Amino acid sequence: MNCEKCGGDMFPAKIFRLSGCLVSLGFLILVISLGCIGMVGFITLVGTGSSVAVSDEMEAEARASTLEELEEIKAPQAVIHEFAETAAVSPETLAGLSSDTRRDVERAVSSYSASLAGVAIGTGLFAFVGGTFAMVLFFASIPTLIVGFLLVLRKKIIQCADCGFYLDRA
Numbered sequence: 065m066n067c068e069k070c071g072g073d074m075f076p077a078k079i080f081r082l083s084g085c086l087v088s089l090g091f092l093i094l095v096i097s098l099g100c101i102g103m104v105g106f107i108t109l110v111g112t113g114s115s116v117a118v119s120d121e122m123e124a125e126a127r128a129s130t131l132e133e134l135e136e137i138k139a140p141q142a143v144i145h146e147f148a149e150t151a152a153v154s155p156e157t158l159a160g161l162s163s164d165t166r167r168d169v170e171r172a173v174s175s176y177s178a179s180l181a182g183v184a185i186g187t188g189l190f191a192f193v194g195g196t197f198a199m200v201l202f203f204a205s206i207p208t209l210i211v212g213f214l215l216v217l218r219k220k221i222i223q224c225a226d227c228g229f230y231l232d233r234a
């Protein structure tokens with residue numbers, strides 16, 4: 065096929081549909097939204113992993129400090145053993161204690177439950193905030209990604225090697 069303007073040879077090529085600054089904007093948007101999607105994946109992975117690790121570690125810590133407390137109040141070895149194994153002291157065991165010891169043991173065990181509840185609220189909140197943030201970021205990234213793609217769309221043309229004149233190609 066020959067050029068309409070100068071009669072030179074025409075070759076197939078591709079050009080951006082939009083002007084240069086819109087195309088650069090498109091690439092910028094693509095990079096940012098792909099980055100956001102990558103970050104969402106990262107947050108989800110790290111968030112899930114670390115909140116589980118944190119809660120396990122805090123549970124062990126709370127249990128250890130309660131055991132220390134039980135030792136301090138000189139709770140019977142049976143009580144300490146039971147708590148070490150089950151993280152609780154059964155009502156039957158409590159019933160077998162003198163009223164002073166029972167009160168002290170109950171206090172120590174309830175501080176364990178309280179810190180455990182704190183851990184649950186903390187990790188729940190962490191997961192909720194992280195999850196919401198990740199979701200908002202994800203849903204905001206999809207339309208932006210599409211806009212980015214539209215801005216960098218290219219079209220097929222057939223172009224003259226000599227004068228640069230081009231026609232759209234189907």
Ligand SMILES: [Zn+2]
Pocket residue numbers: 067068069070071072224225226227228229
């Ligand atoms: Zn030409």
